[in-house]
Amino acid sequence: MASLWIKRYLFTCVFISCVFISLQTREEVLLDMKALGGELGWLTSPSEQGWEIVQTVVNSSLLYTYSVCNVESTDQDNWLRTTFIQRRAAGAARVLVELRFVVRDCSSFGGASLTCKETFNLHVAEADADVGTNFRKSQFRKVATIAPDEITAHGELRVNTETRALGPLSRSGFYLAFQDPGACVALLSVRVYYKTCTATVQSLAIFPETVAGGDSQALTEVTGNCVENAASQEPPRIYCTSDGGWVVPVGQCQCLPGYEAVGESCQACQTGFFKASQSDDKCQPCPKNTVASQPGSRLCPCLDGFFRAPQDLDTQPCSALPSAPRHLEAVTLESVVGKMELSWSPPAETGGRDDLSYGVSCERCDGAACQPCGERVRFDPPAAALQDPRVTVSELEPHLNYTFMVEARSGVSQFSPQRATSSLTTALRYTDPPKVTSMRLDERGSTSLSLSWAVSRRAHPHAAHRYELMFRKKENNSENDVTTYTVLVLEKSSVQISDLVPGTVYVFRVQALSPLGTPGVYSMEHEFETLPEVKDKPDNSMTAIVGASVGISILLITIAAGLLCYRRKNQSTRQDPEDTYFSSSEQLKPLKAYVDPHTYEDPNIAIHKYACEIQASHISKQKVIGAGEFGEVYRGVLKVPGRKETAVAIKTLKPGYTEKQRQEFLSEASIMGQFSHQNIIRLEGVVTKFKHAMIVTEYMENGALDSYLRDHDGEMTSYQLVGMLRGIAAGMKYLAEMSYVHRDLAARNILVNSSQECKVSDFGLSRVLEDDAEGTYTTSGGKIPIRWTAPEAIAYRKFTSASDVWSFGIVMWEVMAFGERPYWDMSNQEVMKAINEGFRLPAPMDCPSAVYQLMLQCWLQDRSKRPRFADIVSLLDKLLRCPESLKTIADFDPRVSIRLPSTSGCDGSPFRSVSEWLESIKMSQYSENFTCAGITTMEQVLQMKNEDIRNVGVRLPGHLKRIAYSILGLKDQTSSLSVFAV
Template structure:
């Protein structure tokens, strides 16, 4: 290390707990304007490590332990960094160094005690070959014990038989690094295995599972050959199986077990099944009989299974048919129908229809087994039975319908249908009787239609039709109908049809008119509810809300999915790009093109291969929940894929992604009116869920999605809602641990999750939105957050936050949950604010010295800023450094003289940025020490 400035840092030998160690120390607390630097030697950077961690161990002396020096003494020091492509030796220029952080101790050392502090800071965005670290003392009494510089990696690992190399974790701009893996020896995968390395150096979400090849089984993280006497036929995660009966293998890595001598498999036997020693086919079916059912025109063949099955249980039957006309016999052909079929019958029964009368039919039924093909020609006839039957229809067919096909004033045209349909060889005659009062007329007809003439006009007649048997003696069932002739001079039948159609159209118009009348009346009744309810007067909101049904109450979760979600065929889905990774697999942007619908952009959640059934059910439970909701501020479920190998959940695509990241990317670019509008949408979605008796339990800006119209929609319904004991006070879900900083105190302490606890979370979301995605409670630990809340601490108003909005936040954070507003109240209040934009101009009190976002009074440790660029960087406005330089404002004294108009003139146009810089200058003028959030 190299020291710069006077007095310099010195190497000092110290004794702690009986052990000696060396420190870099400096202690010049009586003089003002201290500026002493200690720089490291050149640190080579790993080419892939853009982010490094700096762990410091140090001691800081309590200023109150120095008599008379407490006014100028400091208790902090600063950490800087500078990148370089080569070692510059002892050359040192302050302007090349960039401030990383101000380092403050958790415990200070008094006269009679010593406390060693450990702090870790992140240096991100490194890109050159190496870098230096530097430590600036501004008047403190410090001893620097050690500096450890490291970067994080995901260690080399073998997961699911795939090898992944050690990988350097990405930085803030690349939170997930995709890493391709290689299957271990003798393993393979349908798709290339890959995994993601998180910025914390942990592996997450493997895709593409390797499986041991045929002949190999998984043993720990390797694939080993099957031992002699066992085999594995397919690539899978299964273990090798013992060879089945009458098979064996003496080889390692067997894919199949061959039959022993004297045993064999039939062609239809599975290659993984046992071998059989029996070779004979089954004997013939017994007691073959045919029962005629003339009323429906079919035969029922039935038989008893063969007495001898040949030692097998795979017996099936086939039926052959021959018809004989005199002495000539021929196959029946495709004209005859069999139910359920003519081959591969497993039941000893078959129905035969479409047969013709006055013919001899011979039916041959043969029994088969898996070895029938191996039998000789001499053996096969022993498996057959036959029966012959002569068909002669003495029973007539049945009349099924009779209808009027035409009429005049003196004639009626009729037709009728019969069953079974008579064959061409079978002559069927019909008897038609009709009468008027006591006059009967009987006709015998050769066809199933008749034209009756010489009838009286405007007269009703009763018609009776019957089919006659082949001997003209037997009669079938009767069919009776009344038909009436037209009156003299009456309009034609077509005119009557047109008249009926006209009446039908008139009735439809009356129904439509009535519907519009009552709908308008219903709408007017709702507009009389008052201006507060205009949002809830849409047809969707007028429906009575149903109650949410927990899919976990279903005995079979798959039933819940089918009940609440639409099944989509995977051919209608096109994946385009990976946009994230969840607990269960990758998330894609894609296109859904369903039949009859236009293409829509969608988000596609996938389930990684190798999942368990429980993981699949947990994955699909989110769809079972989401499918019950229908609201413009709730993410819409398009459907699911469950009936195919790769399960998927398909939702609408939100172009701008998660709300917290969207706000950070547009910091200062969105007006307060627009932000309140976004909050109103979230509140409307939560009101809908609350009305359905659904408690979200994880409401946070990261779980709100934003579309191209800046419309916000509540998402993330897939978590198991079980609060568990945890030293950090978090509750565990299938998606990981959720920080308690969004959770209501009663939910943490007593597991009381209600809509009121969701209201508390909504208040935190309001703070996130108005603070443009800032992390609630900043860098406070979970323990510190819980302690502060219990001591009545509440987050301060964000900069430029309307007073009415901040007051609503405080109402959401009331300790007594019964006193918090309901979501309906929140929606009404936000509506009032949006209808009266003037109400948003009153800004809540904002102290730039309190906000961690804005270390406004010089440095966060109280020391003045050394340059304009250092000040702009501290308030995250470094993009305006060139504007200040071009305007000739190069010293902090010039900055302090600036007014709002001056800031506009140098090119700061965005209202949020303009106010941030102006507020910071206001804080700079105060020149008092910055208060930490812990002191507030």
């Protein structure tokens, strides 16, 4: 009765549960109990009283289940074995068994509950072939014990679903077996299957269908193939998960040249399009000057007459050859014999390229015969690959015709035999020397006359003519009137003649000379008289005595220079190119006295009286070049309608200023606006009607003199340095004549333009400085730059032109020392103490003796004995006119001028390393040179000679001498070295 009740119960269970069966996607089914129906043919053991098949009709269809329910008997061991299940796919190493079953609650059987079980077991046995009815339990291994999640009791149906994985499987097929130990269970469905990753195309790669991994955690690596017309650097790969999904693609296929990706395929580029490389890019239209391509083209060929350079990409347009240069001209440079400048305009057609260059060749023709110029003619820059449309040609001969061929070239010129060439045949042509039209006396003394002259307007504006000056003493006896001429050949239209007789009339005439030496027409004779000799009177004042002593001091310095100059004038008829560093003496003209803008009740009146107002829209700032006391300083451009665009420096007033700060800021412009001299910074104007006030000055390309000198240490000659000093002295002479005292003359306040011309700037010390990085001495009247200030100005605030002369002496030392800091690293108190005790800065290395003697004159304690700026300008002019006077070098003491071991540390200990020593003499840039040369100890340094220093890699003369002098000082070190060493 129990068995029949269970069967009926299970029939109802099957009918209800069948609606929950669903199909899985991406699955390959090996066994489906429901689909086989009554043809299962499963074996049972024992054949009776064990598992039995039950059938019922559901919706006119027969459903079959297996059940067993021997709960009243002990020691149950009932087996149910399936038929042979073939794996089919060799890769199906792991299969899934899905069971749907019902288990009856043991408590519902009353007394039989003691022997009842609520679980059954799943077994598997592998085989290579079907063994039929040969069933042996020993061949099976247990897979799992199947326990229900829910137990059916009291008429409530509880269907359980369990899925177990079998694997790894290695043989052709297998059997499943279900062992019942004494439960009341019904198998509603048994389904055996494995999962696959379906075939797919990803990133232009084809991957085949793949059996899912045998382990639940394993990924199966699958190698694919690129689609047609695609390739990859490495084979594309992807991973198949145990659940039948694709993950983690590796490697990428790209369409071949001439093909582009469309969906998951590569299609040929259309007509008129191309693709040059294997990539993900799309096809591009053919570039300019190319032939329309065929489908699937890798590139578009150039049209006839168009080319690509070797460095051009296939994606770039094709280029044509450039046309010939235009407007070829030759201009004779009259400043130099045998030199002309060729210039031309770029070609009208460049062929669409920006790598244009020019080549120049030359033929020289003597009569009918022509031959290449070869090395006889020099081109500057070299004529092989010119970037600019001009070249200077030198070493030309005046009597020959020259034919110049200028060729325009580009990166595609090599592909065509045609040449884009223009030619010009010319010869040197010099204009006749101009006529001297007037001569004037600029300055005279008892033994000297300063003259200058002008030439006719027809003179070439860029010609640098030489002049022949003839002069003689005018004699009363007419027979001797023309017999004692002195002839000078000059490079400039001015001259100062010395060693003349006091109170004597001299007759002058001058003519211009062409670059070839052809003389022009002599000017009219002009007569000029020297001043009579001034004799001393017995009742001269003390001031006259002091003045005479100053004159004697300067005379002692310049006697040698005068003698050398006189000998030079009689031995040579042509001055050196270095004469460009001095100019004619300033004309003697009355100057307006300087007016302090602070004396105006309303400072704005002074600003608008002395400074021009500029519209803010006319100024364009370009770059910050520094920072002033009141704000930043910019490089910019001033463009006023009707005037040429000018580079300027723009001082700005920082935001948040007070009205007092604004007036102090603009007061400097009120000062500068009163000055007009080539060695004084020029004021362009001010901006006061804009919310941000500005001062606009001329732009000085090389910046402050001290930093410029440090950047060019050892690169300039003494002659060039003295030329710079002459310009500064001329500017200060002008200021002194206007009764203006600068108070802050220092190399940092001198600006240098692109021609190495120096100009005095920074006229702001009349106000109290808020921040001075150079170090100042505070008094009741403001702050003073100690290192540059005269002793009386420090002690008593006695600022005069004489105190400016002291400062000029310090500037001279800065210039000759290439921007070295005066008094090195001594404190301000040490500097003042040393000066009062008579210490003066030593001569810099290679400083001419005459220049150093002038420094010492500027540093005389008694200010009345210091030279005037007019005297300084005169002396520097004489030194420049006689460069031989600069060859005598002042004594140089390295123990004072260069840091030595005894002063390298507070305890006087020697240098610990070569790099420390080099840093102390500011030559640390050579540390690596010494190391590479194996000079690593100070003992090795002391053994070095000049040749050893050169071999290390020190080439600049100034640097070579600095290091050599330092080694000399190290050898001569004593414990009593000056405390003033750096």
